Amino acid sequence: MALDKDAELRYEDFPLRTYDKIRYVDTDRQGHVNNAMFSTYMETGRVEFMSDPAMGVLDDNASFVIANSNLNLLGEINWPGTVEIGTRVVRIGNSSVTLTQGLFQNGNLVATADTVIVQMNEATRKSHPLTDFAKQSFSTFM
Numbered sequence: 001m002a003l004d005k006d007a008e009l010r011y012e013d014f015p016l017r018t019y020d021k022i023r024y025v026d027t028d029r030q031g032h033v034n035n036a037m038f039s040t041y042m043e044t045g046r047v048e049f050m051s052d053p054a055m056g057v058l059d060d061n062a063s064f065v066i067a068n069s070n071l072n073l074l075g076e077i078n079w080p081g082t083v084e085i086g087t088r089v090v091r092i093g094n095s096s097v098t099l100t101q102g103l104f105q106n107g108n109l110v111a112t113a114d115t116v117i118v119q120m121n122e123a124t125r126k127s128h129p130l131t132d133f134a135k136q137s138f139s140t141f142m
Helices: 036-049 132-139
Strands: 016-023 062-073 080-090 095-103 109-121
Touching: 016 036, 036 062, 036 080, 036 095, 036 109, 080 132
Parallel strands: none
Antiparallel strands: 016 080, 062 109, 080 095, 095 109
């Protein structure tokens, strides 16, 4: 995603929405949330829906791993408060899913991320094809 497109994103543009509480420990010496926490907040958005058994996207004896992640920091996050996390699926491959996410505080876009998640077979440690059901489930969030 280009940064100029990022500036136009709104929380409502994402079909999957959640939030995380900002903790005092998330802050750094400058008084704002440390940049490492941005990735943690993005993880909250991914895990909340990808690990939901009702979604049925994870095959038996498989897990999801990050193959690539590109995080764009666009603004500060400040404590106290919450951060809103938006997630959408932008591409579905044979064994992978590409997500775009946005972090918002008080309605302002503060970060975006594009992340490729691969389903991995836990025994072989190799990529594991998504089921047709998983692909259909993911497609509802495009």
